Amino acid sequence: MNHPDPTPATTPVTSFADLELPPGILRTLADLGVREPFPIQAATLPSALAGRDVLGRGRTGSGKTLAFGLPLLARTAGRRAEPKQPLALVLVPTRELAQQVTEALAPYAHALRLRMATVVGGMSIGRQTAALRDGAEVVVATPGRLHDLVERGACRLGRVRITVLDEADQMCDMGFLPQVTEALDQVRPDGQRMLFSATLDRDVDDLVGRYLHDPVVHSVDPSAGAVTTMEHHVLVVHGPDRYAVTTEIAARDGRVLLFLDTKHAVDQLTRHLRASGVHAAALHSGKSQPQRTRTLAQFKDGRITVLVATNVAARGLHVDDLDLVVNVDPPTDPKDYLHRAGRTARAGESGSVVTLVLSGQRRELSRLMAEAGIEPTVTKVRSGEAELSRITGAKAPSGIPLDGGPAAPRPKNTNTPFRGLGTSKDASRGTGGKPSRRATEARKLAEARKAARVRRGG
Template identity: 40%
Template sequence: MKFSDLDLDPKVLQAIEEAGYETPTPIQQKAIPEALKGRDVLGIAQTGTGKTAAFTLPMISILAQGRARARMPRSLVLCPTRELAAQVAENFEIYGKYHKLSMALLIGGVSFKDQDRLIDRGVDVLIATPGRLLDHFERGKLMLTGVQIMVVDEADRMLDMGFIPDIERIFSLTPFTRQTLFFSATMPPEITRLTEQFLHAPVRVEVARQSTTGENIEQRVCELTPSRKDRADSEKRAALRALMRAEGEALKNAIIFCNRKRDVSVLHKSLLKHGFNAGALHGDLDQSVRMRVLNGFRDGEIQILVASDVAARGLDIPSVSHVFNFDVPIHSEDYVHRIGRTGRAGRKGVAVTLCLPHEQKHLDKIEELVKATIPRVPSPLAAPAPAPEGEAPEAEARPRRRGRRKSAAEAAAEAAPAPPPAAERAPEPDAAPKAAAPEAPAPDAPSPRPARARRGEGKRAEPSAQQDEAPAPRARPERRRGGQVVGLGDHVPAFLLQPINVDELIAASARDEDPEEEEADAPSPAEGGPSGEGAAV
């Protein structure tokens, strides 16, 4: 089947041909004829199957006749994110370039005045996010009583983002006679209730089993076990970089999804630091920045796009080669949409998910949803093979220096070869002189140890034979400069330059050794000492 067999407007067929499309996708083959008949359509298909064109093409053909009035749009398209709304607007520009249909895009981050100016002129196609649409309505700048066709795109994403109450209110503001085109990749119970409430005898178009992934996508899971809990994030980023480098030239461009906006910023800075051409996209960025990054990724100026789930819907870039889930999505349905950014338009794609131990429960739910076991790949951070004998590992070969720096003498002593053990040491010749044993100190000689060290000697046990042999004191390394001992130089203390009377020192030493002689030399009280009788005058 070709597009010419779908009874579309000739000008639409011409635009489709110029865009390079010839054969409609299964969802387009079934949804477009029913939409042209004016019936409500409930389309269920996995992401990347052409749902946007499935409602864009029949809308342009239907709206080719008629004229819009001020502040009363003829059709309304609701999208969950700004990026998806901009994507739908681009589709209308491509396929409706030969029609004089007016269009307005109501999204956040854009001035109200510019949007009010478009609405005041009257628009045939109004594309909006629910929040900004209700803002215009509450300001009295918009009326929805003239809506003929209403489209809800990515309804399950609306549910995840909490837009269901807004959707119900918008439905109540539109005419009961409207035609509703409802598209979603999955059908949770809440979405089913919404379709039963607001759709009238819809034609259910389901081209694939709910929550299935594309057959062109090669899925992998890399399970990581961090060495320590506080290193989990850094090791996870290192594993991601290793996996990306391992893809080589096959990685033309890639989208990396994170669960949190903070992780998007951290990972983006890390990739830039390691030389990757990367850009960041999340909801806290200004709309102009988001569009600039998105356009740079489409044009090939940015190779790696780090994004939150805001980019999981609406990115129609057929040439995305890889998708990396840096975090396992908490909601299982988000996995289907994330990996659906690759493998589009019949191309092959690769989706790799990094999984930490605490994320295993989310991965189990995903495999239960898709009804398949995702193949595992080894972690690039696995422990290296043990080094062969005789080769020290790198960590031991280059020890980390801690504490004080070693002196030159200590370094030289460590570098010298160790002496052989006593058992293997060669016997000394008889002619070699033996070192004289040190003489034992005299019994009356004072011990060379300080007084504090001699306390409690009587309470200690007798030393053993090994303790009697005191080890030789370690030689203090001399500080040399140019091979000579460094002395005081000209800075000699003054007390060292005082003359010394050797005779007085000898006499004083003798008196200290024989105190009785000193007492004998002293005059007694009877001889006229200060305390004797001769002291009285």
């Protein structure tokens, strides 16, 4: 399917005061110091407030939450939901994004006396059932948990008049398309739909064709990689030096987000960083939701300066003034790169994205970067070098453990690669974690020979 041609839309506004927003929303905007709409808000708000379906293409951090949230709340104001029957629905791919959307919209909902419920996995389904039973005009949900509640009869979608799909491409990538279409089939067929996505590929195309009626199309900041305030660096490192490079970057002044491929690698690196005196915390799907929420709060308020994460943090995570993202493990998909990169340089701020690679990974990464439309600066670096500090702010860690116990050994260029930092299990076997069987047998043989020499007096 081809995307619909943009329907002529109303002229973008330059001030929230120019819109027909309820006084409660305008007061709350003023109280929170939100004065001028971001481009995607200025472009979509008039159409959305008029009840039009909206297809918004914009990178994360471009202000999409208020772009769909303010019209949704304004058009729901004054109505009252029956038990288990919400009037507006926002579908998002992750628990973190659901909580961020809820937190962003809560002050405006409160001003309009609208009740919100957040419906996500990893949290008490009993409490969520109770919140729906008590009545909630607006539900922010992940598709899987919403499906569970609908199946239980705890939520009915037949009265939903406004439906938003946020980060639609990620929901499709994560396999949620069946639950998303199931929900869209149950909401009011004559209702308003707003779909926001950083990319508009095949599955999102299908959703647009099936469920949006004559949408007004807006494209603002279509690619995270196109942001002129973002610098992209590829740092070519020597394999045994990769751990030391990562540790020195983590010890920089200011916050940094480190991406790795596996939960095991995230946990292992986090332990090492804390033993080196770096205020680091881990974020991945193996953590409980309360743990993930607490970790994010500590990272946002500065108690944690390094967030070590799997791709669970690649989308939807909004942290103000985060100026460095590091791919310790290079991503394998262009979209993953762009979404990881989108955690920095948000809302017009500047930022850098650094990807660590071994010499053997350069060709594959070059292909990925080209597909993502990125032309990075490539630099060979070693730990302790001024060039590494110039690009990333890297410095030596304090070495004072944060959790007691012995200090982590100072990584040296002679160290073997850290398990999980850009190495496959096969490549790293015997170089981290438990020693290989061959190494164990060799050690035992050497010990036996030494013992024999001692017995012989040699």
